[in-house]
Amino acid sequence: MQKLEKTIRIAKESWQVYLAMFISVFTLIFFGAATIWQESRIERARISDIKYHYILMHGxxxxxxxDSIQSWFRDPERVKQIEKEVKDYENRVQETARALDQKHRLEEKINELNSKTNNKNSRK
Known part of the structure; x- marks a missing residue:
């Protein structure tokens, strides 16, 4: 009986393929983790913005x-409710500002027309 010994040799090119695969997988995992981390930072910033506007809304x-507001923001449903309240309030404030701006423009036009009418009457 003859004993056979097998020697496994890895071709020089194959370690480069394995290294490239390892680097690709590592890069994918790294960017996935970075994306998840960034999303959580964005969500925290959004919630902080809602808190800030909620506090401004109430003076x-x-x-x-x-402390109460901090505890409210632990409940996702409460966060949605507060966010809706803040958005509704800000929309009302913007509508009021637009209406006041339009009112001031109309008053200016009326004053301008009145001054033109007064100038015509004074010339006669």
Missing amino acids: GVNTEGL
């Missing part, structure tokens, strides 16, 4: 109020 808060 500020004291320490107890701030």
Whole structure:
């Protein structure tokens, strides 16, 4: 009986393929983790923005109020409700500002027309 010994040899080119695959997988995992991390940072910033606007909407808060607001923002359903309240409030403020701006423009036009009418009457 003859004993056969097998020697496994890896071709020089194959380690480069494995290295490229490893680097590709590592890069994919890294960018996936970075994306998830960035998304959580964006969500925290969005919630902080909602808190800020909610506090402005109510004219500020004291320490107890701030603690209450912090606890409210732990509940996702409450966050959605507060976000809707803030958006509705900001939309009403913008509509009011537009209406006041339009009112001031109309008043200016009326004053301009009145001054033209007064100038014509004074010339006669």
